[in-house]
Amino acid sequence: MLSSFIFPFANFFQPGVFWPELADFRPMQVIAILVLLSSLRSKATYDRMDALRHPAAKWMLLYIFIQTLSVYRTGLAGMVQEFSFWLVYLMFVLVSIRIIDSPQALRRYIFGMMLGSAWIIFWGIYACLTGLTLATNGGRAGAYGMYENHNDYTFIIMQTLPFYYIYWRTEKGWIRRTLLLAAVLASMVGVALSLSRGGMIALVLEILLFVIYTMKPRMRLIMLPLVLALGAGAVAYQYTARAANQGDVYTAEDAETSRVELWRAGEAIFYVHPFLGVGSRSFGEYAPDYAEISHDNRGKNAHNTFIETVATTGLFGFVAFLGMLISTIRELRRPVTGIASDWERNTRTAILIAIYAICFRANFDAKTLDWSFYILVTLAAVSGAMMKPRRAAAALAPEPAAPAQALVGAEAPALPATNHLHR
Numbered sequence: 001m002l003s004s005f006i007f008p009f010a011n012f013f014q015p016g017v018f019w020p021e022l023a024d025f026r027p028m029q030v031i032a033i034l035v036l037l038s039s040l041r042s043k044a045t046y047d048r049m050d051a052l053r054h055p056a057a058k059w060m061l062l063y064i065f066i067q068t069l070s071v072y073r074t075g076l077a078g079m080v081q082e083f084s085f086w087l088v089y090l091m092f093v094l095v096s097i098r099i100i101d102s103p104q105a106l107r108r109y110i111f112g113m114m115l116g117s118a119w120i121i122f123w124g125i126y127a128c129l130t131g132l133t134l135a136t137n138g139g140r141a142g143a144y145g146m147y148e149n150h151n152d153y154t155f156i157i158m159q160t161l162p163f164y165y166i167y168w169r170t171e172k173g174w175i176r177r178t179l180l181l182a183a184v185l186a187s188m189v190g191v192a193l194s195l196s197r198g199g200m201i202a203l204v205l206e207i208l209l210f211v212i213y214t215m216k217p218r219m220r221l222i223m224l225p226l227v228l229a230l231g232a233g234a235v236a237y238q239y240t241a242r243a244a245n246q247g248d249v250y251t252a253e254d255a256e257t258s259r260v261e262l263w264r265a266g267e268a269i270f271y272v273h274p275f276l277g278v279g280s281r282s283f284g285e286y287a288p289d290y291a292e293i294s295h296d297n298r299g300k301n302a303h304n305t306f307i308e309t310v311a312t313t314g315l316f317g318f319v320a321f322l323g324m325l326i327s328t329i330r331e332l333r334r335p336v337t338g339i340a341s342d343w344e345r346n347t348r349t350a351i352l353i354a355i356y357a358i359c360f361r362a363n364f365d366a367k368t369l370d371w372s373f374y375i376l377v378t379l380a381a382v383s384g385a386m387m388k389p390r391r392a393a394a395a396l397a398p399e400p401a402a403p404a405q406a407l408v409g410a411e412a413p414a415l416p417a418t419n420h421l422h423r
Contacts, residue, residue: 003035004105005112007095011371012116012156017145028088032095044101050385051097056331057381059323060374063313064090066320067280070313074279082280089374096378103344106382110163110347113375117160118183121190124153128193138245141193151365154191154199158206158361159372161187162353165210166346169415192238195245198364200238204231206357213349214415258296259303259364265291266302266311277314283366287311305362312368324373328355328380339390342414344383349415351379 010031016023051057068083100106120143127133128141133150136142140150147153164187168180191203204227211223268290269278278286284299302308310318332352336345358372367373 002108003038004099004101005108007031007035007099007112008109008375009112009116011092012113013119014145032091035099036095039099039101042099042101045103046386046389048097048101048385050388051378051381054327054331054381054384056324056327056377056384057093057097059320059327060093060377060381061090063317063320063324066276066313066317070276070317071279071282072276086280092371093374093378096375097382100382103341103386106347106379106386107343110379114160114163114183117156118164118186120147120153120156121160121183121186124190125186125193140195140245141190146369146371150194151196151199152367152370153194154196154202155358155361155365155367155370155372157187157190157199158202158357159354159376161203161206162210162350162357163347166214166350166353166415169214170342170346192234192241195238195242197235197238197242198361200235201364202357202361204228204234205360206353207231209353209356213353258294258300261291261294261297262287262300262302263304263307265293266304266307269311270314273314275314275316277310277312277317280312280317281369283308283312301366303364303366305365305367308366308368321368324377325355325359328377331380331384334384334387336387339387339394344386345414348380348383351376351383355380 010028015027016025052061064086067086068079071078071082074082096109100109124133124141124143124147127143128137128139131139133139133142136148137150142148142150142153147156161184164180164183168177168184171177171180188203191199207227208224208231211220211227215223265287266283269283269286272290283302287293287300287302288298302311306318306321309321313321329352332348332355336348340348354372355376358370358376361367
């Protein structure tokens with residue numbers, strides 16, 4: 001069904017932001033209802049409840065629930081308001097699990113995510129080169145909506161670049177591979193034009209992960225030093241270009257001092273409110289009450305997702321957040337040779353690389369609201385649910401189960417090192 005493609009594409013395209021006149025009609029809610037209705041008669045090839053029962057999904061749902069609980073000081077009305085905000089993320093997860101009813105639907109879903117993300121990436125480059133971002137980002141690359149800010153813009157690149165790269169190496173057909181290569185190159189250009197220092201460092205890390213997870217040992221020995229050398233030059237260039245862009249207004253030293261100041265405020269908040277923090281999405285509001293915050297930093301987030309989480313939702317939220325990340329990584333590192341198609345194995349590797357890169361990138365910006373966490377955790381939970389009955393069948397079978405190539409059609413071979421580190 002096309003619904004498994006349309007829903008993720010629309011989520012990242014953000015129709016209500018791109019066409020503001022549609023915002024009052026709540027297009028994403030309408031699309032969610034339509035795709036849900038279209039899925040009512042579909043029969044899944046696996047038990048969808050296994051995806052909801054997956055540890056990664058359960059931790060994620062608990063994390064979303066804790067957001068509402070954390071604002072208990074505002075009373076019932078405040079909690080209801082916070083729940084209505086986070087309901088968007090809850091519905092995204094539930095709708096995604098509902099419409100991904102087979103490996104074919106998972107493939108369509110991921111390609112919808114990739115195309116929607118590619119639009120944002122190319123739009124950011126276009127906006128930068130045509131001067132559309134001069135007023136909002138000082139000429140640095142950024143798109144619109146959630147990805148208007150140049151730092152936020154790099155998150156969607158970190159999220160989808162592993163899929164572009166891995167499918168470029170494994171897909172067949174020159175048209176498809178050319179488009180995927182264009183997306184890979186655009187992702188790198190987008191990070192460079194964003195002038196985001198943290199984004200460039202995360203990009204170098206992600207490329208190192210490409211080498212580790214997708215190349216043979218001999219090629220790794222050649223590529224790792226080369227990537228490190230070129231990466232060091234790219235990071236140095238990014239620092240220089242950012243300094244030239246901003247001059248003395250906001251130097252790298254200013255950024256470091258600013259972050260340390262905000263992180264200390266997060267630490268102080270945790271000591272006073274260790275269990276549920278000061279409340280979801282309220283760091284900027286309450287930080288000056290717990291530490292000295294300079295004028296320019298007032299109202300800002302913690303500039304670190306993990307510190308922001310522990311400050312706003314305390315230990316309860318922090319444990320749930322780590323739980324969903326650790327469960328996701330644990331699932332993706334489980335061996336699936338013999339029970340998954342080559343495409344599924346490559347996809348799990350792409351998700352794993354993406355979650356590693358996003359976790360690293362999250363240390364330099366507070367992005368508890370970024371879609372990357374929720375879509376990658378959902379994809380891992382769905383993949384794990386699809387593998388569950390196959391693992392059970394393989395355990396009972398007298399002979400190892402043959403790779404499930406037929407599940408997603410004709411496949412290119414899995415990358416040589418995709419499962420090498422998982423054994």
